[in-house]
Structure formats: C-alpha cells, structure tokens
Amino acid sequence: MTTHFWSGQKPRHSGVRPSATAHAKTGGAHIRPLAGPRPASHQVPAPLHHSEPASDRLRIIPLGGLEEVGRNMTIFEYGNDIVIVDIGLQFPEEDMPGIDYIIPDINYLKGKEKNIRGVIITHGHYDHIGGVPHLVGKLGNPIIYTAPLTAGIMRKRQEEFRDAPPLRIVLVNGQTKVPLGQNFVFEPFHINHNISDAFGVALSTPLGLVLHTGDFKFDFTPVNDEPADLHRIAMFGTKNVLALMSESTDAESPGHQTSEKVVGEELDRIIAAAPGRIIIGTFASLLTRAQQIMTLAEKNNRKVFIDGRSMINNIEIAHELGYMKYKPGTIIEEGEVRKIPDESLIVVCTGAQGEKNAVLMRIANEEHRFLKIKQNDTIIFSSSVVPGNERTVQSLKDTLVRHGARVVHSKMMDVHAGGHAKQEDLKLMMRLTKPKYFIPIHGNRFMLQSHADLAISIGIPKENIFIADNGQVMEFDKKGARLTTEYVPSEYVMVDGLGVGDVSNVVLRDRRVMAEDGMLVVIATIEKKTGRLIGNPDLISRGFIYMKENKELVEKTRMRAKKLLRDGDPRSPAFAEFIKNKIRNDLGQFLYTQTKRRPMVLPVIIEV
C-alpha cells in the first residue's frame, strides 16, 4: 500500500474551513458531522505552509486533541526551534466504518524536520503515544524525551511496526532541565494520572513560561505514586506564567476527582466479601489499578491471573522498571488457574469496554479457551464507559448476568476513579499557576468551553482565553498574544489495516452508502461494432434486498435497465459514461420509489 503523508490527503482544515460537513448515518445510529461550523471571522484563507521563521514570536499549534478526545499533538515554534508535545492516536468516529484509528496530520512540519529539537511524551497512553510508530520516521526520528515507564511502553509498541525506526529516547525525571535549541528549556513536573510516570511540561521560552499539563489529576492519596508536585507547580506560579494549557476531559464534572485510595477501599470490600471467583475488567493501560488489584489480592490471599496481551506487556514493563510491586507467586500462569480454588482467584482482563476480541467479551460469549462464567462469579467493571460504547457494554453485562454472575460497575460503587481533573482540580491548577493566558486543551469543543467558563469564573479575562481549533495558530510576542485566523493542516489521517492515510473521504462515503442500503451491480454486455445489447443485463445485489425473494422487483429493474441501454445511441463516444449515469440515476430513483432505499447502483458495460 502506498502512503500519503505529504500529499494524498486533502486537508480537512487548512486555510478556509467548510462551514458544515456532510454527515451520514451508519450502523443504525445517527452520526455527528465530521466537523462543526466555524464562525465567519475564521474563514480567512491563510498560506498552507507558513515557511518564514517565526522570529521573536512564539507559535503554539495544536495538531490534534482540541475538537476531540484523543490524537493529542501540540507544536511549539520559536525562530528555528520546534518542540512537539505528544503524538497520539484517536479511535474512529461512528461514521468511519472499518477505520482502525486516526493519527495527526503532520504536513505543517514538512520541510521543517531539521528544526525539531525534541518530542516530549507526557505519559504512556495511546492518545499520547499512539501516532509515534507511524510518524516519528517522517519527522526525521527526533529525540524523544520521556519518563522510563512511558519509554518502555513505547519501545514495546514500536516492535510491532516492522518499518518503524528504533526510537531515540532520552529519559527525564523531576530534576531534569533540557535545553531544546536556542529558545526552549523543558522541565517535567510531577502530576497524578492513572498510569505511573505521567508528567506535565514546563517550557521556558524567550517570552515566558508555558505550562502544558498533559493528562492530570491531583490525588492527595495516590496508590504507589507520590502526590502531584504542588510545590513545584506553585513555584511556577510565582514566575509570571505566560500561558497555561490545561486538559479538559472532565471539565464538565463538578467537584474533585476520586482518589485511587477510595477505589482501593471499595475494591477491598468487594473482594473480601466475594463468595467465589472474581473477574476484574479494566483498561490495559490503567496500571495504577492493576497495582491496586495485586496489593488487594495479596491482602485477601488470592492469586492473580492476568489475561490480555497488552495488559500483560504493560504490567511486565512496569514491573521490570520497578513501577509495580507484587510478591513472587502472586501472578500465576495459565496452567495454574485450574489448580486454584475459585475463592482464591482473581482474573484481571481487558475488555471492560465490550471490545469485540478482548478477553471479557470472549469469556462472556463462551469463546475463551478455558474460562467460563459460573454462578458464584463476581465481575467488576473497574473502568468508565467510553462514550459510544454504552450499548456494547450494556449487552456485555446482559450476557454475564445471564450466566448467573454478579456484576458490579462504577455507577453502582466506587470501583473506578477517572484519571482526569474535575472542576475543582482544574481551578486549583489555575490558581496555583496564575497564568496570563489560558488555553483549554484535550477535549471536545463543549468541554473546552466548560473549562473556559471555569477560568472566567476565577477571574481570567475572557480575552486572554483561547479556545482554539485543531490546526489553529496561536501567536505570542512582546505586544501580547492572539488566536490567529491561520490554520495549518490538521486533517484526520486514517489508519486502516496496513494503509495509512489512503482511505479517502470518497472511500468512506462509499462504505457508508453500502452500509445503509447495500449495492446493485448492473452488468450489460454490448457488441463493440454495433453497440447492440447482448442478452439481458445481469443484476447482482448485496446488502440491498434478498434477490431470491424479490424476483418481481429484480425483473422490473432488469427490464428498465434494458430499455435504457437500448434508448441511447451506442456509437457516440460519450455513450458509455452517459448511459452509466442514466442507469445510476434512473434505477436509483426507481428503486427508491419501490423500496424507500438508496442502494449504490454500479453500472458495468462490457464491450465484446
């Protein structure tokens, strides 16, 4: 498959943005528009590649993560220096059937690779590291600055991509100060998240300090981690912070985020009271939770069997690096599961989102090699439900309950704590850092707006708050700062199987049409010399109607096609295209009248 980073993909947001994009229905659910409309003031064309060096000014450009949750990537540019924070992936929207995931569009960086002084990766979750294997080579394999656990997870993932170069990683910790080119100095600061080694980014620039929180929460009683470094964050606040970029994933939720300790206590109660086996479904990357489960298993004299390749990988990496602590013998192998009585066993597995091939789904559907649900099982969903997965998770719970298991989920008890700051936490971050400019990041527009409203509520002037779009350039100089009307490309780059960026909107549109109402191929054989139609046209349909049970309609359609094919003048050179259009339009209309469905009509004319 060819790939098309630099050319193939038509930029979704560059310069002028369409005011409203077509949207389609797929899978029975109504679908969001690919991109919402923009206020008219943004509709100013701008050069695609702003190639003059940005002297004396700082440009901050979010390439992803600002109109969505996922695909986080931010560019900082000053003079000839570029620093990148995170290169994530995003899971596809409902109107993108067959797409595996989406990565950022890096066209803006084309020709600027030599300016990239480093890539900072804040933590090891896919929405922050997922684009690396696809993109790092194209960026000239710059040095990656990150923490040890993140590095371990990234290296492991890189192995899955044969064509990707080995990563060049420099490890950082809370003491590190890294000069990046002439204009930037980077230092990480410790925050809490639901994976170890997550940090925020403090970036000194000639115009002042810019803080980027990454994903964070303040956990005053974290598990197997230090509390966020409030003193350091407060210290930044005394240094005239130019701008705070703070994550908005949970900006709609009032209050404080739950501490991991509370989750631990609740899990402990449930584990202690469970009559039989316990199966805990969670995210593979939720390593603080995995640690809790190990500790509680040891406390409650249970053994832990871990199932799910990604989770095993992550736990092994974290354990090797000393980020997870458990006794030898706590984790058991597949062969030992049978020997452990149910009341001494905890199974930890992936699939709490109802992912099709993940372990919990396979157990529920009796497709697992050796685990089957029993009457006395307690199944804990120690995770939130990612928006869009609600029905799948509902159905998974149905199946588990049907087998007689008891199901506990986070709406019923505190068996999950999010990794993201809620409103009071977000306000604390703003109060501690006292930024001049505030830029809400990571989240749908609605979340960014909620976060901006919080900022206004604590006194940050509205005009100093920038709610940007993906690709929209923010500029800082001695005179001040502004959200410009310049957009760099920030198109969705879709990964489908081995293809990266080769699934165009045309291909997607076709998939949607065929998903809705199927398709009908009309094949006509024509004698080349005379243009005479040979025999009757053949019809093949898939996903439209069951032809054997709709013979009358099929025959009517065939006769209609035949008539169309005879009506035209077959010797005219434009005949083939003309007649194909005619077949498409006429049959399409006819079939809609007959069935109220709009299958894709594909005319094929064979000349012999």
Place this chain on the structure above:
Amino acid sequence: MTTHFWSGQKPRHSGVRPSATAHAKTGGAHIRPLAGPRPASHQVPAPLHHSEPASDRLRIIPLGGLEEVGRNMTIFEYGNDIVIVDIGLQFPEEDMPGIDYIIPDINYLKGKEKNIRGVIITHGHYDHIGGVPHLVGKLGNPIIYTAPLTAGIMRKRQEEFRDAPPLRIVLVNGQTKVPLGQNFVFEPFHINHNISDAFGVALSTPLGLVLHTGDFKFDFTPVNDEPADLHRIAMFGTKNVLALMSESTDAESPGHQTSEKVVGEELDRIIAAAPGRIIIGTFASLLTRAQQIMTLAEKNNRKVFIDGRSMINNIEIAHELGYMKYKPGTIIEEGEVRKIPDESLIVVCTGAQGEKNAVLMRIANEEHRFLKIKQNDTIIFSSSVVPGNERTVQSLKDTLVRHGARVVHSKMMDVHAGGHAKQEDLKLMMRLTKPKYFIPIHGNRFMLQSHADLAISIGIPKENIFIADNGQVMEFDKKGARLTTEYVPSEYVMVDGLGVGDVSNVVLRDRRVMAEDGMLVVIATIEKKTGRLIGNPDLISRGFIYMKENKELVEKTRMRAKKLLRDGDPRSPAFAEFIKNKIRNDLGQFLYTQTKRRPMVLPVIIEV
C-alpha cells in the same frame, strides 16, 4: 416489496437458542452480540406453534421488551382467549445498518387471530404503539382498548401508512371494567409517566389478578396530571395478586425518580435568567414537558414557537383533547417568529438526541430555513441521552457552543426528569401490590436482574421471580407457576424503508462486511464455446481502496485473477461456481495479506 410475517424470517429464538451469535464491527464501534447465550437448562427444543388450547392454565408470553428497551408486546392466553398488551417498536442496534426500526414477531399468533379479544395499549410512546400500523391488520384488526390521548396519537400515525386499516378503538378510563372473552376482565389503573393518559393494566384471570405496570413512575407532584392512583393499587394488593409485571428501565438507579415539579422549578429559574432567546430540545412525545414549557412561557411573558412535525402533531392532539392547556397566542406561527424579540421567545424543538434530520441538528448545522444560533442563545437539552447517542449528542453540543450559545443539559441541572420508576419507586409498587409471583419486564437482562434483586431484597422468594427471555412462555395453573423452556418465535422483524421483515441476516451481514472494508467486483468475459478468457478481467472497487492511487495493487490483483481463470478447465460444468469460489478465496487472502483488509470479493463471469 413482499413482506414475510408468517414465513420469510428465520426465527431467532424458537425452540433451541444458539449459545452465542456471531457479532460484527460496524461503523467503527465494537458491536454487541445479537443475542447472549442461555444457560444450558433452557436448551430444550419446544414445538414452534403450541396449538392446543391452554385450558385451565394461564400463559404469559412476552414477544418483545425483555432483552431490550423497546418493542414491548405481551400475550396473555387462557383457554381460547388471548389478550395483548402493547405493540411497540424498537430502534435498531449498531450492527443493523440501514434498518429503520424493529417490530415484534407475531408468528405465534398465526391461526389464533380469532382468539384475540383485545389489544390494550398502555400509553402513546413508540415503544408501546409503534408496531400497530404494521401488525394490527395481520392480527385481524382486533379492538384496541386505550385512553383518549393515546388513541389520538395512534390514529394520527395510522394515517401515515396507506395500507393499514382504520383502527377500531374503544376508549377506557379509570372506571372501566372490560370483559375480554370468557376468561379475562381488564381494568386500567392510573400511574404517572412523561406523557398523559398512561395507565397500568389489571387483568383478572381465573387464577387471580395479574398486574402489568406499563411504563410508570410515582410522581407525588405531577404537572397537569393526577398523582398515580396509590389507593387503587393498594386495593389490588389486598386481593391476592397472582403476578406483578413491572417495568425495569430504571431499576439500576437508586432513590426516587425526580418529580416534574422540580424540573419546572429549574426550568423557571433558567428561563427567568436567560438574556436572550431560549431553545429547548426535547422528545416529541414528552408531552408533560411541553406543557411545563407553555406554562413557564406564559409566566415569563414569552411566546413559544414549536418546530418539528411529530411534536406539533402531538401537541395539537393533546390540546384538542384537553390534555394541554395554554392561552391563545402563546404558540406562534413561523411567520411571527421574526417579529418577536429574542428575550420574548422560546423555541421548542425535536432533536435533543442529535437525530440527523431533526430541528436542533438542522439549526446547529445552519441548515434550518430561518433559525440560526446567536451569541446570547440559551439552549436547554431537556431530555436524557439514549444509550448509543452519546457521541452524536456530544458533537451537537460542540457545534452549538462553537456558535456562541450557552448549553444547559441534565447532567448540569435538573432540566429533565425520567419517566421511569427508580429503585425506591419499584419497591413501593411491590409493597403496595404484594404479588405472589414477580416478573420484571421492559429492559435489558441486566436491568431485569437488578429489578429481581430488589424483589429479593424485599422478601419475594427467588423461585417466584421469573426473568424471562423474549418468547419464553410462563405458565400458571392451580398447582403453581413456572418459567417453562418453551420458546415461541420472537425474532427481530426489521423495517427498512417500505420493506418489513425482508432484510434478512444475509443482507445485514453483507452490509456490515461492505461497511468495514468495501467490496471488489471482478468481471471476466469468457467465450462460451471454448471457455477462453477474453481480454483481462475488469476490477471495480468501492469502499476498499482508492483505485487510482493504488495502481500497482490493482494490476497485481488483476493478473492474479487472470491466472486463476486460466488454470481451471472451463468446459467442466461446475467450472463457473468453482472458479468463482477460487477467485473469492484466493483474491480475498491476497488482498488481506497486502492490506490487512477484507473487502467483499464479487466474481462475475460473463459468457459470450
């Protein structure tokens, strides 16, 4: 289009049920299995049509609504008498692209039409009335017993279906007692819901009283309605209730359902404080909410413009019948909207679920004829988010906020009250009615189980609680009652455009495959006499790859197809089928290796 009520559709649940059904990915989201597995004890084959009269025993058969939310329909059968409660529709699952909705399978009633003594419709929501236009004719157009508002809504809807017979409706109210055949007497009892005129069903049978709640909540301070008739319900409780069938939609939620009065107070505060125009998105059928808005508009000196055909119809019907009260002039017409200042206007519209063509979506996407979002607009989502619609609603909110509107939704404030009893309400219903047997209805298996757990918690013996599947027969006689292993057909009957039940699983599977990875048509022309391939095979692909940008792969595929076509012996009679299979398998495998995608491969052989 032909329809296939009595024959075409392969029953999904009849007799033996598959232990786990295949499931597929569509639209980027992971998909739930169509049906979960059953415990082994249920796997006993049973006759499809249990045709002997059920003498001396009461059979209760849920045809829908027990493994899902929607498609409610229950059969009560005693001797030669059949009573039906509700005939609803259900919205499609994510793995049913293109399907409009799903109605119950009534194959069990084939040949028993003459026994149907009546259809009782509990209220006017689509999950209780939606199947009527499609099914009532096939049931012999039996008499429908319902309340005036429900009747009005049903009659209006019936007009949209040209082939459906006029409904034969008998109106009932709280004083009515209707003998239905030799064995049943029906009386409605008043409960609260978020549409007026909803009632529960008390059905006297030779074995005792059976209560069916319909959808209900207890609202002690309802708006424009009487509180649920607690005295009547308590009176039933003194008469040895044989069985209570009670709805489970909100059985997972602790506490009491919010009263409409609370919603009214919150809406009043928001309306009073709003600086400009107010746009309220809600369900078209949520008529108690519509009434609140009228009242509050009058109180706050605002005019109301209603947009959305279904909502206007419902309000007109309710108003004509005296169920809604507002002053002349409160509701304004389209032409007047321009003349009303923003601070004196409320727009009430459909589309709070992000439905593609509904009003709110059109306003957001700037596709509305004359309404556009402005800076000072307050937009209230006075509705819950139906599971599966989360991402669409999120995106709708994004778009509205982008235009500068303020958005208020029910997670932020009490701007919506559900229509369904929560746990304390459900327990009150059980305590008041004191049933011997308890049958949780309306909801996914998980909800039914939660409801059963509540019943156990208040002392109903576990063995007297029946968690049934759709189609599973419950039998009551003098010796007792049991959940049998007999299943009657309860297949999904899918409505797609004008076709009812004609979209088979084959058609759906094809839609899913094409949605995932598109398709490739391989057309080969062969000389009939010699079997010689004429020219090269033609390839057409849609939704797979963009052919123009993948010429190399296209050529390789074409050459591979050519080789396959030459390898076989074209004069053998089975050649065509054989070579088609070979093309499908070989090219399928080849394309997967090259792209990790699995398009549908459609070989077409033209003989000339």
